[in-house]
Structure formats: structure tokens, C-alpha cells
Amino acid sequence: MSSSFGTLFRTTTFGESHGVGVGVVIDGCPANLELTESDIQPQLDRRRPGQSDLTTPRDEADRVTILSGVESGLTLGTPIGLLVHNKDQRPGDYGEMNRVPRPSHADYTYQVKYGHSARSGGGRSSARETIGRVAAGAVAEKLLQLHWDIEIVAWVSSIGDVQTEAVDPARVQRSEVDAHITRCPDPTRAETMAETVREVKEAADSIGGVVSCVCRNVPPGWGEPVFDKLEAKFAQAMLSLPATKGFEIGSGFAGTTMLGSQHNDPFVARDGRLGTSSNHAGGILGGISSGEPILFRTAFKPVATIGKTQQTVDFEGRPVELAAKGRHDPCVVPRAVPIVETMAALVLIDAAMRQQAREFPLPSRG
Amino acid sequence: MSSSFGTLFRTTTFGESHGVGVGVVIDGCPANLELTESDIQPQLDRRRPGQSDLTTPRDEADRVTILSGVESGLTLGTPIGLLVHNKDQRPGDYGEMNRVPRPSHADYTYQVKYGHSARSGGGRSSARETIGRVAAGAVAEKLLQLHWDIEIVAWVSSIGDVQTEAVDPARVQRSEVDAHITRCPDPTRAETMAETVREVKEAADSIGGVVSCVCRNVPPGWGEPVFDKLEAKFAQAMLSLPATKGFEIGSGFAGTTMLGSQHNDPFVARDGRLGTSSNHAGGILGGISSGEPILFRTAFKPVATIGKTQQTVDFEGRPVELAAKGRHDPCVVPRAVPIVETMAALVLIDAAMRQQAREFPLPSRG
Amino acid sequence: MSSSFGTLFRTTTFGESHGVGVGVVIDGCPANLELTESDIQPQLDRRRPGQSDLTTPRDEADRVTILSGVESGLTLGTPIGLLVHNKDQRPGDYGEMNRVPRPSHADYTYQVKYGHSARSGGGRSSARETIGRVAAGAVAEKLLQLHWDIEIVAWVSSIGDVQTEAVDPARVQRSEVDAHITRCPDPTRAETMAETVREVKEAADSIGGVVSCVCRNVPPGWGEPVFDKLEAKFAQAMLSLPATKGFEIGSGFAGTTMLGSQHNDPFVARDGRLGTSSNHAGGILGGISSGEPILFRTAFKPVATIGKTQQTVDFEGRPVELAAKGRHDPCVVPRAVPIVETMAALVLIDAAMRQQAREFPLPSRG
Amino acid sequence: MSSSFGTLFRTTTFGESHGVGVGVVIDGCPANLELTESDIQPQLDRRRPGQSDLTTPRDEADRVTILSGVESGLTLGTPIGLLVHNKDQRPGDYGEMNRVPRPSHADYTYQVKYGHSARSGGGRSSARETIGRVAAGAVAEKLLQLHWDIEIVAWVSSIGDVQTEAVDPARVQRSEVDAHITRCPDPTRAETMAETVREVKEAADSIGGVVSCVCRNVPPGWGEPVFDKLEAKFAQAMLSLPATKGFEIGSGFAGTTMLGSQHNDPFVARDGRLGTSSNHAGGILGGISSGEPILFRTAFKPVATIGKTQQTVDFEGRPVELAAKGRHDPCVVPRAVPIVETMAALVLIDAAMRQQAREFPLPSRG
16 A cells, blocks of 8 residues: 655545544644635535435435644644544445456455455445545645635536546636536536436446646746656646546647647746747646646546446456446546646645755756 | 655656766666666667758767666666766856857746756756656666566657658657658658658758657556546656657547547457547556556647747847857757657556555455 | 644543643554553552652542543554543642742643743643643553563662662663662562652652662564664653653663773673673663563652742842742652653654564575 | 665665775766866775774775766766775685674674575675775765865764864864864874873774764755754764764764753844854754854774673574684774764765755845
């Protein structure tokens, strides 16, 4: 297990579906930040299931409790412990399920790696694990907003084949994103996406999609070449999320078909510093933020748990028919929006602190 | 700067274009591995420029020297220092160039972050920085081959709009990849790709492409959830390379348009353990290797340095016309092949050692 | 804050005196270890106050709860969250105390570093912070005992001027240590020590002492030169404990007065491998365990909180008289014994896993 | 191996006695620091052997070369590679020596850990390994002096039984330390120490001693509780040095015999902030610098290599007589002075940068 992320703003997550709860310890958050559960709960609420007929009806309250690091509403500079209790603490009695590794789930690889088929172990590969990340990221978001006026907004840019290009990264707001249950701020496409999900749900199947994210007002100079380039940390952060299969910064894969003369972003004078007239770079040059909006996209595969019957084998290799019981999330993408935003915040706050660490005055080079 | 990668097999790179040289320190390589410069030089030779009329004619010998960590042809278990001397050690006299940040280069962001416009600083964002990675990765490849018979093969799967699907990841060999100057093992497309590059070169322009990579014979159980999931480390590794814009594991972005019933990989019995009949996962489930071939793709943008005249501004924001002198690499993708392979090796050897660290016998769970 | 310790068996502690509780997250513990609260509670009970008339009468039950990482009595290989609730969760109302930094406490330095005089922040410098370490160390002890039959025994070797040399590190057991309230296994000196503490207590003063520790059956080969030499990690671990002022391995400071011919430990054949006829090294050579018992000593200063009136100044520099109210621990040394043992266990388990990570077979050197 | 130290100002050392050379990579040094070899060479010269009749006559020039990270005399913010070539690069032909592990050397433990008896591997446990530390520390010292006017001065406070208390930590200068070949700034004792060493040398034996160190002008607020408390990092740094057996901060072991009422350091108003009228704490409270001088002592054992005949056994356990040939350092302590100073600098610069990382303005707590 490697459950810590970040060098200076360090988050360590813990918890499975069937223990006491899931949570996180944030080590390195500066002191004297005003912080209460109400700063954290909103993103947890946006993450939790049961928000619409598109997601699983299970309603987990997911109330966060601050265990440590805060006194009289102010951070102490000490580790901030955050805990969300599980409602169901019974160890999983999955009966036959335990004998069959679910296709495209982590049951088999957890069995090989950890030597047991406990669902709870595999529970670390479930969406519920992200609760700790979201809680920590909400704290990071508050710091980024407070000190740099940074805005992080993610939205659903495609579900299945339904895509949108009608979203302006320079202006899109979370309110527009949340205006539709698909979290697609393009009304003309949002409803089509919803229809797609409903059809898939009807068919006891699932569908994937893409979440786009913009980070605005990030100062130039953040990011640590060469191995912790800013885009490299975003890529690690996004690919560490359950069900992700791809990451693009700026022009992404489409950029590979362009000519350099088309792809290069010419510099222009802007607000006393330099900007670029196009942004194929996605706001990062040489691993360092340029001051332009940071733009990236993350691909989410269709949810592996489906009602449809699947032909597979059990741990002993014996053929079995598998069909998930109960109702399941046909499309996780809308719920992934706050997860992408908060992970982005964890990447940025760490980059900010690492850059600041070296900013003691030195004789400026002529 | 963050110039170290890996937790147990830890590589730290150093060096710019104009200092004494570029190199790497490998800390954590096990003792008693047979190692000489000849184990490292081949991948450096595949990386260096001047290998064909498609790349820049500058011929840098890039001979590696072992500084430490090896005695009588065997590693000592101590840090392995590797150095490649620079031929040209004169500090850059770039004249006017120093006044103008090159579009889509790191000149501007290095200036903001490090407070100087020295090309050498920016030199850390150049392809030359990758020499240390390639040298360290070559050592990792030897360990992976020796102990697990792991094969890592990367190839050019597209340049501009020219793509190939005719490559079989289960069989492709480096010899086939190197059979063509484009490093595309599909003869029918390789020549078209070469033509495309020559046209672009003629136009004093540049073009991007995609490098695919397969890792065969990786045992199941490698990868450290949740933040160091195997695909997350591959994504960080690839996005830490110069000029990369995207990463896909398995089905990637295309997978987002599939239904769960299509995308799920059914398990099948194979060689006494479980395999899958399809591999949309790309060989990783829940961040842990499944035993299936690991498949990923990395997007490279067109080279930013072009001969064509560009309208941009200098550091003071004054409009200038910029046109790179001399001849430049119109397409970096063929040279990226060994870089992708060696970075993949650095990801795998660290995952292998981290997994092994916990493999002391424990009462197996019934 | 830096609240994590260890590279592979990584413990992250959190919690102050006045929050919900104090605890720890253990990341990297192998799966399938039998673990329940009853494995952890005993060392917590040995640590807690109120065990004798020599310590503060406050009786904190300090019951540990496993939050995650364990199912059906077996570890999952996922992060193990452990929590001990605080009885008193009221934010500190210290009145005047808040205006006066207590001499030789961390009040002043926490104020400067974290910008607040909250006692809770300073609470991270109190003995209560060690609860998380002790809980994690108890888990480490179980692994070390189970796989290598390692025995870690610490004892009080001096309080004030009262010292003992009559303890045999090769044989001393925890039962002998706990046989006396001073945790000195030398009956002839234990009572004198107790007398000393009672006199000091009577005088509303405090006294320091030294805790010795032996680690038996540690295999040769553990420890990571050069910066993580085994003695270096023990030194860091011990000096990270509250109230510690010194550390010695083997001959320690006394060894500086010896001649090389006296200090050198000659090798002898023992049980098919090499041992040494003396052990001035303290069981470590060149930062690596030799197979001989590891012996070290840690110095604890007198408790800073005393009933006696002290002349000092408040945060504004105004002279004040300070006298701690209530009753206080006149000597923390007996309670430090389990803390030293568990920190030693955290050092050893991490060294064990780091060594194992590189133990894949290689052609042995002739 | 763990050859890296520091979180933000990160040094990675490499090299044995018989390879091309020994060196270090400094990652994280801020840009635009004026730096040339002449900033580094002086401390290397103070470290090298052959400076007096008290040390081994081998004269190793130990000239440092900057490989990277510096251009036109200014640091680039990129990794600084430093290399000192070895004069003798022949792999060790130690003949019989290779069959016999030298008592109190690392030959045996390196054999067990790394599976070979190569002296070069053991060479990482020799004083020569410290060259990389000293070179990196010299850079750190320049930063500390330039930005905080910090003075770090170490001296020999005892050799064998000859001690001095006549040194004033508040005033002692390196010039006084270097005024005598023993590096003891107390003239009355320095000569006695020299006599002791000469007698020991005459007897083909060796002797140990203690190096004291003071760090002046360290601002209050540095140090990262709880595991990276400032004294904990000093302790790790010192115990990671070859031949060290003990560490004391402030009152050290002597403090354990004091009463709290004697040991506590009362606060006093000083220069607009708080100081203490005594300094038993050694300049650190709760793991954080208090602004008072930081005082610590490090114990060095007698050198293990002696000319006197020793009874020991070879690797197969057969009795042998061992007597080191040639002439050897009878007392390493004077040469340890610059090593202690530079390691202290590495601890302080990292603490400085970690503290600065969190110092972005926050609403101050009322």
C-alpha cells in the first residue's frame, strides 16, 4: 500500500467499506486557517451516491468529523485527522461472491498481492476510498482560494459517444456544472447524456465518460521538474483514481497530429507579464505552470459492476455465470467531478508550498 | 527541482547541456549484478540524435562512464554513479535568443521559477536531460530481464495522422522496431510515416506522434495502491518526459465509449492461474499488475523548435519575429522509444522491490 | 509538522490533548497478520499515567480502537487506522497560563512556528502524542517477534544519580522490568530510585533518568547506510521523543576514552556464523546489524512542569511568577520504557522490510 | 543503501575508494546563489588527511569539480553535481585481508548484507564517504550565512580523558579552532591532547574523542515535530557519520541528574523577543529552534584500524592474527570537525526551507 500523497501538504488516507470508517490525515497544513466540517462537507456531498436517478440509490450520509488539528475553528499546524463513519460495519458476508473474482475489479489482483479475497481489502479499490481524498482536497481548495484566488472547476465533457465542446474553460462555474444531474454544463448535451445513462441503466449495463478540469489563476512558476513536473503529478493523481484509463494535458493526443507551427503557443504581453495567444500547452511549460489556465481531461471506463450476466471463472478457474444483484451505478462520471477537483487541489497546494520553500531573496541575476 | 524517482530503486538525475556532463545516481540497486558500460550504452545509442536523416545531424557520442557502485564487473549494492560528458561545455552565448522566450519551450517558466533566462537551466527541460533516465533504466531492464524474464518493447504507433494497428503487442520485438528509422514495426505504415516527417522537415516544421509500449511477463501483484497504483506511476513517469501531452492505459479514452458488458475482461484459467480473454484493462486491475501484458500509449507533441518564422514577444513583451537557426529534429518520436522503455523499467523495478519487501511468509488466510 | 516515520512500514500519528482523540495510521503492514486491539492495548497500558504513586494520578483509560485495515482478526495489507479517544475534548481554557510560555516547554516555540499559543498545538509536544507511536510499535513488535523471534526490552538504568549496572542485557525480561514501579530490574537500586522520586515529588520538583534498551535476535544485515544507518535511525527515533537529551549506542561517550585495542570487538566463530567476544559496537557495524544484541541508552531530562515557583516572563516579556497547579509527574522515565521499546520496533521493522526488498537471488560473488 | 538526506535541500552521495571518484548531487538548492569550487574546497581541505603529524600522512588533494547546476558562477536551481576524483582507481587487491573481516569495521556486515567482501563496498563506511557530505554542506553553509548570518562552529572538546570546558560557545571562532592541530581552541588542553595522540600513535594504537558544535543565529521556529524534530535530525545526521557512538543536545546525559527546578531555562526578554537565562535545552524546545544557540556534542570511538596485533577470526571462523600494515590515523576527531559542521548545515538548511514553505500569510490568530 502507498496511501500518502504530497511532499509538504501530505495526505494519508485509510479505511475500507466494512471497518469503522474511512478517513484521512493531513500533515503539513499551515496553522491559523479557519476550518470547520462545513468547509469539507459540500464536496463530500457532491461525491456521495444517491444524488439522482442516474446514480445508485444507496444514500450514505458520509458526515465528516474533525478528529484533530483544529481548535476553536482554527487549524493548529498539526496533523488534521478527518473521519467518515461507515454505516455498515459488518464484515462482508459475500457468500459465493467471495469465490468469484469480479471481472475488471481488483478482487483477483488483491488476492494475489495480499493473499486474501476479503472484499474489504478490495474495498480500497472502490469509490469509497476516495472519501479521504475529497475531504483533504476540500481543505487544499480553501487554501488555494484564500491565498491565490484559484478556481478549480471540473465537468463532464462526454458520456459514451455524447460529447460537448460548448464549454468555455475560462468562464465555466460549478453552479452551471451542478445545474444538471449529469454535471455537464452544456444544456443541449446534458439531457442527451442523461438519456444515454438511463438506457444503459435499463439494460443493466454501464457506460464511461470523460471529465474535463480547469484550474484558473494558478501563478506561473509552480511544478518541480523533472520527475514531479506539474503535469506528471496531475497524471499520477488522476490515474490513481478508480476506473481511470487516460489523461490528457492541453492538446493531448489530438496534439500529436498537429504541426509545430500550429501547436506552438505564441507569447503575448498581458497584464504586465507574458501570456500566450493559444493554450495547446494546457497551462504548463516544461513542467512548470505558465500562468495560463491549466486544462486536463481524465478518461473513466464503464463501471465494472453490471447486472448483465457475465461468463467468467472462479478463483479455482471453474467457469461460472456472474450477475451483480441489486442496483448499481450505471455511470460514475458525474460523481467523479468533485473527486477530480479535489485531487487537482492536492496537486496544486503541494506544488505551491514546494515553490515557496525556495523563495528566499537572492541577489537577482543581471 | 525534483530530480529523484523511485522509492527503493531510486534514480537521481543531474546535468545540463553546457556543464561538464549529464548523469544519474542509482541508489538501491542490489549487489552482485554483473554490470559494465556495455549494458547501458545500447539504449543510450538508440536515444541519441543523428541516427537517421529524420533526426538532427548533430552526432553526440554520449559515452557513459561508471563513476561508482561497481567493482570487478559486479555491483556493490552502493550508489551507482553514471556520467556522460558534454562535448560543448561553453556556457551558452545565445545572444538575442536570451531575450526571447521560445514559444512552447520552458524558457519563460524557468525564468519565472528560477529567476534567470540561462538556457542551461532550461536545458533540464530538453531531451538531453533524459540521458540519466535512460542510463538508469538500462540497469533496471537488466534486473527485470534477469529475474523475471520481463520484456519491455516500445514502438511508434503514429506520426501525425499516420497510424498503425498492425502491431501485435504479444509478439513485437525491438529488432522489428529498429528495422525502420521511424521505429514503426509495421512496414506498410513505416515508410508513409517517414515520408510525412521528410515533408515536415522540408517545410522547416515539426510533427508529433504516439509511442506505444508493452511490458510482458510482469508477475501479478506489482503496484502500490492507492496513490502509487502501477498505472499512476506509469502516467507520472511518461508525463515527466519532455514534450508529452497524454497517457493511456489499456482501452484509454476509447474505452469511455464502451459499455461495461463490452469493456469488462472475463477471467479464464491459464497456466495454473487466472488470465483474461480480453485486455481492455491493459494488464492492471485496481492499480496492481494482473499478469496480462501491460499496454500503454504516450502522446508526444510536435517539437517546439522550428525553422519557420514565428510571431511572438520578448521577455519585455515587445513583438519579435523568431526563426530557429540551424537544423532541428522535425520529429522526436522515434528517439522517444528507448526513453519510454527505460522509464517503464524504472517504474517496474521499484514496484517489484516494494512488493518483495512485504513478502515474508505469513499464515495464509483460509 | 512531520508526523510520519518509516519508509515501508510507515506510521503517521495525529491528535492533541483536546480534540476527539489521538491515533495513528500504519501504512505498509503486511496482510494476514492476526491482529486485534488486545495486541496493542498492553503497551498502551504500560505507557499510560496513574500506574503508581510515582506518576500522576490522572487515570486515562486510553482504550484503542481499530478503525481500518483489519477484517475478521486479520490485517488486510491496507492502512491500519488506530484511534484512542480523549476523555476531555473541551478546548483548553488555560486562562492566564495562555499568556505565559512555560519554561522548557514548547509553548514559546510553537507560538513562533505556528502563530498561536493554543495548548493543543503544544499538546503535540506532550507525552500524549506518543500514544500513536506506541500503538503502531506494538504492531511492529508482533511482526518482529513472529518472524524473527526478536525480543525488545527496555528498562530504567538510572534516575538522577542512582544508577545500576547489575542488569544483564542478554537475559533481562519485561516481567523483571515491570516487577518494580520504577521499571528498574535491579531490586537493590529500584527502591533507592523510588525513594529519590518520592523526595523530589515531595519537594514539588522533578528528576530525569536514563532508559536502556536491548534488541535481541536481530539478524545481521539490517540498516541502510549511509544516512539511514541503523544507529542513525535509532538516534532519530529516540531524540524525537519528548524530553530526550541524549543517545548512546554501545560504548557511547565512555567509548571515546578507550584505546582502539580495548574498544575493538574481536570476531569469534559462533553458531555457524561470526559473533564478537565483546560488544562495544552495540550490535551495529557500519550502520548494519551484526547479529550481536543491539544496545542503546536514551537520556530523559527532568519533567519541565513543576509545582515549585519559577521566575520567568510572559509572551510580552513581563516578569511573572509561575507555579504549576495540581499534581504532576515527578519522573517520566518509568513510563518511557514502553515508548522506547515501541519506537525501537518501528525502526527495526522498517529496516527489515527495506533489507528484504533487495533479497532477490543474484549470482553469488565467488 | 540510503544515500540521500533532506526533504527539500536533498543531498545524494556516491562513491567508494577505488572507483572513479566520490561525489554528491544536491537537489533543491535555490537558483542565483553565487557558487564556485572555491566555496567548497576549504571545508574539503580541513577534512582531508595529512594535515599534521597527528593524522595519516597520505596526502589526497581531494579537488572538487562542479559537474552541473552552476553557470557563469551562479546556481541554476537545477541539481548541483559535485565530484572528487580518486587518485587510486585500481580495484582493491587486498590479498589475505579479503579473507579477514577487520574487527569493529564494516567488512563482516557488508559481506552479510551485500554478499561480497569487496573493500570498496566497505569503502562506503570509511571516512572517504564523507567527502560528498562535506561538499554539499559547504553549499548549505553559504546559504545559511548569506540569508540568516548563521555561524556553525565545531571543535574538539575531548580526546581520550583530556577534556576542556574553557570554550565559550557564544564566541568561539573557526580561526581559534584551527589554531591548533588538535582543533581544540583551548590552548591549555590542546597540547595535552596532542601529546596523548602522539603517545597512542607511538603505541600503534588509536584513541577517540568528542566534538562539540554550536549553531549561532538560528531563528526561532525551525524544526518539524514530531519525527523530524530538529534535535532528532541532528542526532540522525551525527550518528550517520562513521565511528560515532553518541549524541547529546544541551544538558545531555548530565541533565538526567538535575532537578527540574535546576534544569528549566527561565524565559527573559531579549532584543524584542524572548530568550532564556540558561540554555540546558541546547537551543531547541519541543523539536523547534528557540533562537538560543544550538549546542550538541558527538562521540567518536577510537579508530578501528590499529597497528597492534589483534586476535580475531577470518570469514570462515578460523583464528587469525591481524595487524594493520602501513601508518594509520591514530585519532580521527580533529578531522571530524568540518564533517560535523557541514552535516549540521545540511540539517539546518532543510529545516529552514521546510519552515519557509508554510509561511504564506494567514489571518493571525487573535
